Amino acid sequence: MVNKIKVSIVVPVYNVEPFIKHSLDSLIYQTLKEIEILLIDDCSTDASGVICDEYALLDNRIKVIHNTKNIKQGLSRNIGIKKATGEYIGFLDPDDWLDLDFYEKLHNAALQHKTDIAKAEVRLVNTDGSFVNRKDLNNRIAEGIKKGSPLFVLFGWEHWTAIYNRKKIIDNNAIFADIRNGQDDLFLLRSTYYLKTISITSGIYYYYRQHNLSITSIREKPYYDSILEGFALKVDFINTHNMSKADYLFAFNSALWIVKSASAELKKNDNLKYLINDFVKEAIMIIKKHQYDKADLLFSFHNGFLEKENPYEDQEGDFTAKVYNRIINIKKKLSIFFGIKMV
């Protein structure tokens, strides 16, 4: 009997011996049985690879691929995307785990609402085992969709909480980038640009473990290089795809936010302080690719700089903005007074 595979789950594995069993257990006992599990062992130097093979013997839905050399998470996931055969595709980091009905509910939601993406909620797991619910992430998406914003400006960084229509991912070549950090941002930008519909299911959780071993907490020179690379790729992407000016600015801005906060971090890091001039120089070279009016760019730099520095200027901005804010305030007061919601 041939079961049609409903969801393919891609798990990049690299030196996660303490956590991987927990993670894989939550996969093989999923209530949705028609799944395939692709474990991509990225030349682990501990027992992770062996554990993968053991699990493959236990469960024939598991396929293990051993990379010949270390190619990092992003490219490993790309290999998974290529090998996957399921209707939908999902991702799991080997140090995290899932609710057991995670994929069943997501798959049902995707089918029921006929959407390309189905998304669940996130719980951050602290080192002492306590949870933090990040409901705000989903609320933001729901509110944004009501206002008519496109999905790619709404999704944050939590690419593994969702399943994606595999065919559309492959057709549009929405793959992870070949950079050390921030490959998932690019995947999200690319995939949510093409896969425009989403259904959000609450009550099921992805457990995201925050710990010191994770790759994002080791910050060396390559980390900052990859931030810039990612920024350049994102700017290239939004420059070459159609979107409204407001969306463009949003995407550009959120890409810049990462660079800005990285530079602020670099500034505080005594060992890497010498990098900052080159870092900023390169970042500004990328900012120059800003597609819209370059005069605006200079102007906005000037204003933004001024906002921080100038105690003498009027901080409230121009008259139009003042009047606009006043109208909004009056609207709020009226709606409270009459007890009705005004649009």
Add this chain to the structure above:
Amino acid sequence: MIMDLQIKISIIIPVYNVQDYLRQCLNSVVNQTLKEIEIIVINDCSTDKSREICDEYYKLDKRIILIDNDKKIMQGLSRNKGIQIATGEFIGFVDADDYVDLDFFEKLYLSAKQFNTNIAKAEVSKIFKNGKIIPQPGLNLRIQNGIEKEIPLCLLFDYEHWSGIYKTELIKTFQIKYADIRNAEDAIFLLQATYFLESITIIKNVSYYYRQHENSTEAIRGEEYYDSIQECFNLHVDFINNQNMSKHLYSLIFLKGFDFARTRYNELLERPDLNNFVNEYFDRIIELLFIYKYDQADLLLGFYNGLKIQRFREAQKQSRYYKLAKVIAWFPGKLYYTFQLLKKHFLCSRFQ
């Protein structure tokens, strides 16, 4: 009666091909009510009758010192020559195509003495091509308001370096000079002068008349002009990099210089004949940012904050209330403008 030979003000006039206006200028200077002045006229290799006119006045008035340059060195360096030989207590500048009120230097001198300040400044009026003279009270108001708010003087001056007199001793000790660039040579002088000479008196009812015309070096804006703007910004930042000042003041002066280069970029965008030059100019402005002395990370923060504001504006524009707000905000301004137009068309003749 013993005449007081102490020279009170040295007036420096760089001359280059201004035969049409030179007489008016020299008349206004020679006939000043303040008599203890020296007039340093620097002829920068004029090719028209300017030199002859200078000679004419030179013979009539012994207070005039006439200098001929060996080769053309532009206004800035000419004025520097004048500063070198000036012996007066104060220095004033008049451009050869402009003129001043007859009691201009007297009132400036008296008020500078009375309040014991290093700079005294008068009003500025623009002379338009059709002969109309329009006073520019905004310039002085800005300085006055700024001083009330205790903003440093060097942030308040705009371009009107010739409407003031400066204490010669200080100009010489701090070696304040005009820059050796084609345009905007005065900006660096003004920055340094206002930075070092701190105190100022502003007087009313006397004016410097500043002629607007197409032949002046300002109006012909080619690539050379924009090169000198960049050079100007460079000098600007070089100067403040070597001075001890708070980070605050530093950034503000930096931004003032940057803003100058930036507004010229906007201008450049509207010039189809310099189309090829635009990108190059933009690149060069961006490169100029890296001479910022303090934390470079601030530069990124500036871009980020600025883009955030821009994004907010874009989102605002999409809102339905924005149009209403814009109409309300725009209404009084529009009303005023319409009134001005009406006045121009119907009432102008009666007022004249």
